[in-house]
Amino acid sequence: MQMLSSHINKFKKINKVTKTITIVSVFFYLLGIFSLIVNPMIIDGLNLDISGFSYSTIYEIFTYPFVHDFHPSHLLFNLSLLILFGNILEKEIGVKNYILLIVFGWVFNFLPMMFLGVDLQIAGLSGIVSSIMFFNIFVSKNTTSSIKLLGLVFCLDMLLNIIFVDLKKDMTVLGHLLGMFGGVIFTILYKTKKVTL
Helix, strand or coil: CHHHHHHHHHHHCCCHHHHHHHHHHHHHHHHHHHHHHHCCHHHHCCCECCCCCCHHHCCHHHHHHHCCCCCHHHHHHHHHHHHHHHHHHHHHHCHHHHHHHHHHHHHHHHHHHHHHCCCECCCCCHHHHHHHHHHHHHHCCCCCHHHHHHHHHHHHHHHHHHHHCCCCCCHHHHHHHHHHHHHHHHHHHHHCCCCCC
């Protein structure tokens, strides 16, 4: 019981935007499990299906980042990175800049995917998390060097995957790479004071 209380207290300390994204992602994950039992079309309707995309399904652009694979490792991995790298940034650069960074990761994730015709099925927060991680590595003054090194190793691993992976088939790697690109653009604009809010 004391351990549960300790985890609840740690969760309470997570900043507002990061906490909201975490809660919504967990809700969508549970909805996905529920839809497996009741009707798989429920969760399928929240993924970004490029081939069936129309004005009537425009909401998918906003829901797909919260849909993760049914195996919990995908969700846990993305949420761990979000909390590890994002929570620090939210406090350091302010809520408005943090939300703008998230928007960059999201837009630079789904627009190229739509252009390439890649369905964003179970993409999850990969693009958003990668943009946050890249920005954190090169801008944050409050992140420890060991956490920055962890992020840098992950970014390099994603870049190396360009050589070994068919990016059109491996949406997870492509999602992370495109998100990193969004993080690069935002970092440049932020450092040159062109997007500071």
